[in-house]
Amino acid sequence: MDSTSVAAPRTPRRRFRAPKFTLALPTWAFYVVFFAVPVAFIIVYSFGTKVQGSAGRTDLSPLTLERYRDAFDPTFFTVMRQTMRISITGTLLCLVIGFPVAYFMAVRVPPRWRGVLLGVLIIPFWTNFLIRTIAWKIVLSPVGFFSNWFQDIGLRDSNLQVLNTKAAVQLGVVYNYLPLMIFPLFVTLDRLEPVLREASKDLGAGRIKTFLQVTLPLSAPGVVAGLLLVFIPLSGDYITAAVLGGADGNMAGALVASQFLQAQNQALGSAIAVILMGAIILSISVVAVAALLVRTVIRRARRVDLAEFEPTMAGV
Amino acid sequence: MTARVRRRRVDLVNVGLVVWAVAALVFLYLPIVFVVIYSFTDNRDLTRWGGFTTEWYSRLADNQQLLDTVWNSFRVAIYATPVSVVLGGLAGIALARRPGAWTRGFLVFVFLILVTPEIVDAIGLQVWFVNLADQVSWLGGPLINPSVPVIRNLFPMMIGHVIFSSAVVTLIVRARMAGLDESLEEAAADLYAPPRRAFFQITLPLVFPALLAGGLLSFTFSLDNVIISQFVSRPGSSTFPLYVFGKVRSVLRPDLAAASTLILLATLFALAVVVAVLRRSGDSSTDIAATLTGGA
Numbered sequence: 001m002d003s004t005s006v007a008a009p010r011t012p013r014r015r016f017r018a019p020k021f022t023l024a025l026p027t028w029a030f031y032v033v034f035f036a037v038p039v040a041f042i043i044v045y046s047f048g049t050k051v052q053g054s055a056g057r058t059d060l061s062p063l064t065l066e067r068y069r070d071a072f073d074p075t076f077f078t079v080m081r082q083t084m085r086i087s088i089t090g091t092l093l094c095l096v097i098g099f100p101v102a103y104f105m106a107v108r109v110p111p112r113w114r115g116v117l118l119g120v121l122i123i124p125f126w127t128n129f130l131i132r133t134i135a136w137k138i139v140l141s142p143v144g145f146f147s148n149w150f151q152d153i154g155l156r157d158s159n160l161q162v163l164n165t166k167a168a169v170q171l172g173v174v175y176n177y178l179p180l181m182i183f184p185l186f187v188t189l190d191r192l193e194p195v196l197r198e199a200s201k202d203l204g205a206g207r208i209k210t211f212l213q214v215t216l217p218l219s220a221p222g223v224v225a226g227l228l229l230v231f232i233p234l235s236g237d238y239i240t241a242a243v244l245g246g247a248d249g250n251m252a253g254a255l256v257a258s259q260f261l262q263a264q265n266q267a268l269g270s271a272i273a274v275i276l277m278g279a280i281i282l283s284i285s286v287v288a289v290a291a292l293l294v295r296t297v298i299r300r301a302r303r304v305d306l307a308e309f310e311p312t313m314a315g316v
Numbered sequence: 317m318t319a320r321v322r323r324r325r326v327d328l329v330n331v332g333l334v335v336w337a338v339a340a341l342v343f344l345y346l347p348i349v350f351v352v353i354y355s356f357t358d359n360r361d362l363t364r365w366g367g368f369t370t371e372w373y374s375r376l377a378d379n380q381q382l383l384d385t386v387w388n389s390f391r392v393a394i395y396a397t398p399v400s401v402v403l404g405g406l407a408g409i410a411l412a413r414r415p416g417a418w419t420r421g422f423l424v425f426v427f428l429i430l431v432t433p434e435i436v437d438a439i440g441l442q443v444w445f446v447n448l449a450d451q452v453s454w455l456g457g458p459l460i461n462p463s464v465p466v467i468r469n470l471f472p473m474m475i476g477h478v479i480f481s482s483a484v485v486t487l488i489v490r491a492r493m494a495g496l497d498e499s500l501e502e503a504a505a506d507l508y509a510p511p512r513r514a515f516f517q518i519t520l521p522l523v524f525p526a527l528l529a530g531g532l533l534s535f536t537f538s539l540d541n542v543i544i545s546q547f548v549s550r551p552g553s554s555t556f557p558l559y560v561f562g563k564v565r566s567v568l569r570p571d572l573a574a575a576s577t578l579i580l581l582a583t584l585f586a587l588a589v590v591v592a593v594l595r596r597s598g599d600s601s602t603d604i605a606a607t608l609t610g611g612a
Contacts, residue, residue: 021418023410027403027482028422034475035429038440045443056446101340104333117337119591124344126587129540130557131576135347137568138354141363145350175343207329228431236433239542243564253435253543260439260547266447273436280433 046270056264067271076255076272083252084279086166087235090173094181094230095223097174102185102222103215106192118186125179133243136172137163140244164246172244177234181226188222189215228284235280252276348580355573362568372574379571385559386575392470392545392555393538396477400534401527403478404485409523411486412493413501429483437479438547445472445548472548473555477538484537485530492526525597532590536583 021028047063105117124132138144140163147160162168192215200210238253252272259269355373359366376382407426411419500522504514542557549558556579560572 020414020416021410021422023414024407024418024422027407027486028425030403030482031425031429031479034441034444035432035437035479036425038444039432039436041443041448042436042440058447097340100333100336104337108330108333120341121344123584123587124348126536126583127348127580128536128557128576128583130542130560131351131580132347134560134564134568134572134576135351138350138363138573139347143361143364145365175347178340178344232431232433236435238435239561243561253433256435256439257543257546260442266439266443269439273439276433277436 042270042273045266046274048267048270050265050267054264056260056266058266067267068275070268071271071275079250079255080252080275080279082166082250083235083276084283086170086173086241086251087231088283090170090177090234091181091227091231093170093174094178095226098178098181098185098226099223102182102189106186106189107194107215114190121179121182125183129176130239130243133172133176133240136168136175136244140168140171163244164248166245166248169241169245169249172240173234173237176237176240177230180229180233184225184229185219185222188219188225192218227287231284232280236276252279351573352577352580355570355577357570357573360567360569362570362573372570373578375571376574376578382556382559382571382575385554385556386579388470388553389539389555389557392473392477393535395470396474396481396538397531397534399474399478400481400485401531404482404530405489405523405527407482407486408489408526409493409519411490413498413519426483426486429479430487434480434543437476438544441472441476441544442547445475469550469553472550473541473545473553476544476548477534477541480544481530481534481537484533485527488530488533489523489526492523496522525594528593529590532586535586539579539583 044060044063045058046067047065048058048060049062049064049066051057051059101121105114105121109117139146140160141147142159142161142163144160147156150156150160151158162171196214196218197210200214205213236253238249238251238257241249241251242254243249253276256269256273256276259265259272263269354362354365356368356370357365358369358371407422411422501514501518504518505511509517540557541555542561545555545558546561549555554562556575560576563569563572
């Protein structure tokens with residue numbers, strides 16, 4: 001077999017060999033035309049000027065920074081601060097709520113039941129986003145079931161007043177993005193071999209120590225994926241806030257939307273969108289740098305000097 | 317003695333985790349259960365219970381505006397899904413089977429698409445489909461306003477949905493192909509199958525479950541999408557989510573809950589089919605989870 005395969009090439013050599021990415025070429029072209037170019041246009045438009053009196057026309061002949069100056073008004077700062085507070089709090093809440101769930105499913109539940117439980121978790125994620133959000137209006141309604149029930153059992157002496165507040169927005173975003181945190185965490189924790197935890201136990205580590213020094217560090221990729229998957233879409237989301245927050249539910253995304261859909265000022269809307277993207281990238285970078293620093297410090301503190309062990313290991 | 321104590325503690329941790337997980341599940345299902353129950357309320361205001369009735373379901377057939385938007389939603393989904401599956405499938409197979417210098421750049425692209433806030437895509441596409449059509453006449457034809465008879469006004473929306481969906485399909489297909497041994501395809505080549513035949517008889521069946529799951533994700537994404545649709549919808553092309561979103565600030569009527577319940581049932585049915593197919597192809601629950609959540 002070996003000798004023949006060297007001698008006879010399997011297929012006749014073609015004159016032209018297609019480059020490796022040929023199959024991906026249509027997708028690539030699609031993304032350039034309908035993603036990269038439109039997003040690039042937004043960046044260019046943010047330096048433009050609205051043609052006065054027109055319905056959404058933008059003058060690009062003198063590119064100017066004026067729109068960025070327009071964007072930074074007091075309303076903008078209030079909304080931006082609220083957006084970031086809700087996004088960061090929401091992301092952290094998702095992590096705190098989601099981690100034990102993912103850990104339970106991946107580590108404690110017998111494999112036979114894992115699939116069922118996972119299916120049960122996936123169903124809400126696959127149901128309509130807007131329907132799920134509007135459903136909270138029924139749940140939190142001042143004249144609804146819970147409001148009446150809370151009053152019946154004496155928990156409250158007036159109607160439930162959660163709807164159209166920041167609390168409702170916070171609840172809504174945690175609800176909508178929680179599955180995006182649980183799934184990557186579950187996949188990472190599920191891939192950890194139980195052998196690792198057993199080894200840690202055999203080496204004398206207790207439960208808490210095993211969790212803190214083995215399970216938790218090894219789940220880091222899942223945590224990072226979950227944080228990104230939740231934080232980024234959450235900070236651009238304004239639908240949840242519009243549905244549940246009422247007048248209190250103004251997110252940065254809504255500012256962009258209203259400039260485009262109502263004020264017809266695409267230049268200003270683009271500038272706000274660029275600033276929003278900048279804020280997202282900045283927050284992620286800050287967290288990434290902080291995480292790297294913490295990791296470096298922990299590694300320093302825990303460093304095991306192999307040279308010290310060399311003689312003993314050789315002895316074994 | 318110590319063993320006993322330790323045992324108790326383990327149980328406590330376990331009990332805590334069970335309670336926590338059950339609470340999370342209740343939290344996730346609470347609003348969905350409420351929508352289903354309240355679609356039967358005998359009251360014009362959705363947020364108040366007023367006795368049981370199936371009136372809202374029978375009335376759905378009379379609400380032409382709502383039916384039109386539901387039909388539009390399904391049409392966009394029907395157009396966007398095959399396009400996403402083909403584009404994502406090709407890219408995913410190429411990434412897994414023809415890796416090279418281009419892989420990293422392409423993956424960065426896919427990642428950027430997935431993490432860009434939807435509002436940014438939405439306004440970009442609005443500029444593309446509305447402003448450029450007027451200003452750059454030579455672009456107007458093929459890329460912005462093609463005279464494809466069946467799609468017509470839904471074309472921009474379809475494009476917007478395909479961007480996200482195809483990126484997700486790409487990752488799902490890549491993850492599945494990476495887990496499959498290439499030896500089957502090599503065996504086909506050794507047995508003198510021409511590349512095209514090897515592709516259709518070996519590669520495609522292997523990757524089929526991923527395409528199916530990706531297709532379902534694309535379909536539900538289209539049925540679900542608000543932001544992009546809002547910015548590129550044209551007169552007469554409003555979708556169900558846009559219709560619902562338009563009603564949010566006024567009094568919610570139970571017919572919305574009834575329509576939502578029906579769409580929910582359709583989604584559940586499709587999800588069950590996909591899980592059954594993945595099961596048959598021998599996936600573990602983790603594989604299914606990774607597939608259904610976009611190869612995370």
